[in-house]
Amino acid sequence: MCGPELITEATRHKIAAYAAEFRKVSRSPFGSGDEIGMLNLLSADKAREVVRRADGGAAIDLSVDLFMGMPSWVKAGDPPFQQWMTHTPDGTLLDNLTGAGDTQNRLVSYSGDAVSMYTHTGTHIDTLNHFGYHGEIWNGFSAAQHLSSRHWTRCGADKIPPIIGRGVLFDVAGLHGVDMLPDNYGIGAEDLRDALKKQGTTFSPGDIALVRTGRMTQWPDPVRYIDNSPGLNLSGARFLAEAGAAVIAGDNSALEQMPARDPENWQVVHTYLLGEAGVPIMELVDCEQLAAESLYEFAFLGAGLKIRGATGAPMRPLAMPLSR
Template identity: 80%
Template sequence: MSTQAQMPAQIAVAQQSATLADVGANTWQALEEIARAGERGDDLLIFPETYLNGYLFDSADEVSRSALTLGSPSLAAVAEASAAHGVHTVMGFLERDGDDVYNSAAIFGPDGLLGKYRKQHLPFLGADRFVVPGRDRAPRVVATPFGNVGMMICFDLRFPESARELALQGADIIAMPTAWPMHATFLADHVTRVRALENLVYLAVADRADEEAGTQYLGRSQIIGPDGSVVLDALDATGTFSATVDLASARRKRLVFTPGEYAGACSTPANPISTASWCARTTTNADLTPRPWRSTTVCGPEFITEETRNKIAAHAAQFRQVTQSPFGPDDEIGMLNLLSPAAARDVLHRADGGAAIDLSVDMFMGMPSWVKAGDPAFQQWMTHTPRGTVLDDLTGAGEQNRLVGYSGDAVSMYTHTGTHIDTLNHFGYNGEIWNGFNERQHLSSRHWTKCGADKIPPIIGRGVLFDVAALHGVDMLPDNYGIGGADLQAALDRQGVKFRPGDIALVNTGRMSQWPDPAKYIDNSPGLNLDGAQFLARAGASVIGADNSALEQMPAQDDENWQVVHTYLLGEAGVPIMGVVDCQQLAADKLSRVCVRRRLPEDPRCDRGADASPRDAADRLTSRLS
C-alpha cells in the first residue's frame, strides 16, 4: 500500500435511518446522501452496518430474501452515484454468494468497486445469527487519492487483531459500519479510542440512531484521531456528519520524545513514543519546601501527536516574546480553539445534569478584590429609591411616583473582580499582545480592539481538578508556595486522571478557605509558578483557573517580571486565565473530572474589548462526569 495521503481529507459518517427489509427505500436514501456528500466535498462517506437491508431479522429466510449479490441493481446504483459525485463510499449490506450470506461492506469510488470485506466476528444478534463468518484473507485496505482505507464491521472492534491487521496493511483510516444497540456505550466511550490510539490510525464509525423491530440503536457515530481524541461524535442525532482530518498524521508511527523537559534526566526507551514527556518525581517534604528530588521517578508520557502539538502555542513560544497563533493571523482566542464541538457534545453527554456545582463567588461591597494598583473596589449604590423619586421626580411621572415604588441601583468595579476570565489582551510584552497585535494599531482610547472578552465563545469542556492541597495533606498551601510541574503531575497520579489537550485545568490551593477576608485571601497567595504554567500549557490546556485571586504565586519569584505567569500564559502560550474559582466543593467531593460550562452574556457588546469578563461568574457551572 503506497498511496500518498493527501491533507486534509473530509470524512463523513451517515447516521441515517433505514427500513428493515426495504432495500429499495434504503438505496434511494443512500443515493441522496451520496449526492449531498458530493456537494459538500466529502472524500469518504461511511454508512452503517447492513444499511441497505436493515439488521434485526428474525429468521434465516428473511435474511436470505433480503441479501444482495455484488452485482445487484442497488449496489450498481451506489457505485454509479459514487463515481458521478466523486465520493468514495463504504456501504454495509447483506451479501449473497451462492448458498451463503455474509455481513459485508464494500468501498466504491470513481472507478467502481475498490474492495470488499466480510465480517469475521459474529455476535448472536440480529442478522449475524444467520450469516457465515468471512474467511477471505485478501487485503482489505484499499488505496485512494486521499489515503489508505481499511474496513471492519461492528463486533470486530472487540478484537484488537482486527484493527492491528489493518494498520499493518497500511491503513490511514479504518471505516467501521456498525449497528450498536443502546447497551454498547462502553464501545463508543472507550474501545474506539483505544483502537485508534494503539494503532495510531483514524477510526470512523457509522451507526444508526433510529428504532428497528422494537430496538433502539445507540447512535454515537464518530471519528477518532490517532491520538485517541474525539474529532466528531454525532451522539443521538440523525443526519450525516463530516470532519476534515489530516490522514498523513496516521503515517507518523514514530513520535518524538523530549526527555527531561520538566524534571531533569529520565530514562527513555530506544524507540520513544511521545511528543510531550510528563516526567515528575515525587517528594514527601512535610513542610512543602522545595528540596532536591528523591530517587522515586514516575514517567507518564501523554500521547500527543505532531498534528496536535503544532496547535499548542506553548511548544513554539519564545522567552518573553508574544507568539503568533497556530490558528492564523486573525485568531483572538488562542487555545480556546482546542475546544471542539465534538468534544463539547461528548462531555455534555457524560455530564450528570443533576449534580451542578457553581464555581463562582457572590459580589458584595468589601469583598476581596485587586486594589493594589489603584483599581476600584466593588461598589454598589442606589440610583433611585421609592421615596427619593417622589421628592425629585426624575421620572417626570409626578403624582404617579407615590403609587409606583421605583428602585434602581448601579455598580462599579474592576473587571477582574470576583470569578472572572482574563482575556489575551490583559498582559503581553513591550506593547504587544497575543498573536502580534499591538498598541499602535489595536488599542483605542477606550479599549483594545483585539482579543477582548466579546470574542470569547461559549466554553464547554472537560475540566480536570489538580488538588495540590490534598496532594500535600493540607487544607491550604502555605503562603507564596509555588506550584510546579512536579506538583501537578503528582496530583494527577494521585487522582488517577489523565490530562488531555483541550482540557480545562482547575487548580485547588485551598485559598478559598480564607474567603472573604481580603488580606488573608489576596496577600502572599500560593499559586502556579512559571514551571507549573509551562507544564499545563504544553500539555494543551485550553483554559487554566485556580481558587486564588491571580492564579500565580504572589509575589512572583522573578526579579524582572512581577506577573511572570500572566505574561507567559496570555502572551506566549495563548491560554486564558480564570481567577477566583471556588473549588472547595469539587475538592470536598473528590471530583477530579467535571464538565465545565460557561455561557456568554446576553449582550456581549457590553464586554467589547475588555481584558476580563466578571459577569461569567454567575454563568460558570460544573457537573460530575461519568
Template identity: 80%
Template sequence: MCGPEIITDEVRKKIAAHAARFREVTRSPFGADDEIGMLNLLSPEAARRAVARADAGAAIDLSVDLFMGMPSWTKAGDPPFQQWMTHTPGGTVLDDLTGAGRVQNELVAYSGDAMSMYTHTGTHIDTLNHFGYRGEIWNGFSAEQHLSSRHWLKCGADKVPPIIGRGVLFDVAALHAVEMLPDNYGIGAADLQGCLQRQGVTFNPGDIALVRTGRMSQWPDPTRYIDNSPGLNLEGARWLAEAGASVIGGDNSALEQMPADDEENWQVVHTYLLGEAGVPMMELVDCQQLSADGLFEFAFVGACLKIRGATGAPMRPLAMPFTA
C-alpha cells in the first residue's frame, strides 16, 4: 500500500504538527533550546542508508542560477540580485592596488567580483525565524528578546545542519497530466495522496518532500513564474507536516498557493509550517529532471550558507538516484 507510513506513538510525539494549535507558535518537542524543528527527524542512520543506495555519478542539480534580472521579490520591496566586478585584468594594470607593479599586473590576469541579494533569492531555504505569529517564532522565541538590530539570535540559517536523507517527489503536475498546474491551484491532501498512489512510493517520517507544480517551466519569466502561482494550500501543508516531513520544498516561488485562499492570513502556509509545525521550507527547487526521469525517490543532499541569524539562505540541493 502506498501513502504515508504508519506513525508510532513514539514518533508521533516528535512531530510538532500533531500538537499544533491554530495560529499559535508551537513549543518544540525537542526542548526549549531547539532551533531547527523537524530537521531533528533527520538521523545519521537514515543519511547513511540513503547515501549507501545513491548513484553519485548520476547526481541531479536541483538549483537555479543566480543572475541579474532573475525573478525575485522586488515587488515586496526587496533588493534584486546584483553582481559587479571589483577587479578586472585591465583595471588592475591601471589601478595597481596590489602595489605589484605594471609588469606583474600585466602577467597576472586578476578578476574578482561581488554580489548583493535578498537572502530569499534563487534556490534557498526558509528558516524557522522567517514567519511566526504576533512577534513570536518557533518554540516561543520572541522579537522582543531574540531579535537584535541586525539579525535574529535564534533559528538562523547558521543553525541548519546538512540535509541528507531520503527524498520523495510529489509530482502533482504529472498526476493531473499537465505541464503546469493552473494559476493559483491549491495542492491539498488528495493531490499528495494521489501522487504516492500513482508513483508507487511511501512517505516516511524524516523524509524530505519535494512538491512539483510544473511552475519551473515558466522560469525565468519574472511575471509568469511568480504571480498567481500554484502551490500547497493549508490542508496539503498540514498533511505533509503530520506525515513527518523534515523539510518541504517546491518548484515555485513561495511553496504555497499564491494568493492564499485565506482572507485573514496572506502567508497561511508559511506561518503554519514555520510557526506551528516547525518544518523548514525550500523554494525554487528545480524538479523538472526528476519528473522527466520518473525519479520519485532518491538520496537528497543539500546544505545552505551559514549566514548567522538569517531568515533564509541560498542552497544547492542534489538528488541522487537509488541504485537498488
C-alpha cells in the first residue's frame, strides 16, 4: 500500500516532509540550489520503464479546455481567461498590416489570436514559489533576495522538468460510493488509505498522486465547480507527502478543501506542500475517465509551459494504461 512504515531509511532522508517544521519553509534534502523539491524523486530508469509499458494508443487527456467564461480563480482579483482575434481575413484586407497588398491578402486568408490569463487557469501546475511563509519560499529563497519586479528568480515554471512516471488515482468519491464528495469535504489520510485498499493499488516514492473528489462532474459551472470545494485537508496532504509523492494533483480548483478549516491559514495545504514538503501541485486535472475505467495505475506524462519565474503554468497531462 503506502505509508511511513514502508519507507526505507535511505528514502526517508530524501523526503522533505519528514524534517518539516510547522509553518516554516524547509531546506531541500537535495541541496541549497534545489528549485524543484520532490520532483527529484522522479528517475530516468522509472520513466523508461513506465513508457515501455504505456499504451499510447489509449491515451487519456486529463486537461480541460480554456475558453471565455470558464471557471477560474478570480476571488483575489486575478483576471479571467480572455481570448481575442488579432487578425481576420476581412480585417487584413481592410488594414493591410502585413503590407502584402490587396491581391495577396485576398488570396491568403489570415487568422490569428491572442490570450490573456492568470497562470493558474485551467489544468496547471503550481510551482514551489507560489506559496511560502513570512516572505520565504521552498529552500529558504526569499522575496527580498530572489523576487524581481516581474517574477521570482528561483523555483519558477521554467525549472519544472517534464513529468514522466507512474500515476496513481485515489478515487475518494468512488470509495464513498458517490459521484461527487459533499461540499467542503476534507479528504484525510484515512480516506486515502482506504481508497488504495479498495482499489488494490500500491503507492511508492516518486509516484504521481491524482486525487478524485468528483468535482469535475460540475464542470464547467463557474459557481458549482469553484465554491465550497471538497479537497485534501492537512492530514491527507501529509499522508501523500510522507509517502513520497513527487507531485500531487486534484480534480478541483485548489486541490485542497475550500474554505479551509484552519482559522489562521486560508491556504493550509498549499503552504504545507509547497513551503514545507516541497511537493508541486496540479489542479483542475480531469479524473473522470480514469475512474469510469477503473484505471487506478497508469503512465503519467505532463509538461508545463516554461514561463520564466512563474508561480504556475498551464499543462496538458496524459494518462496511458500500463501493460503487465
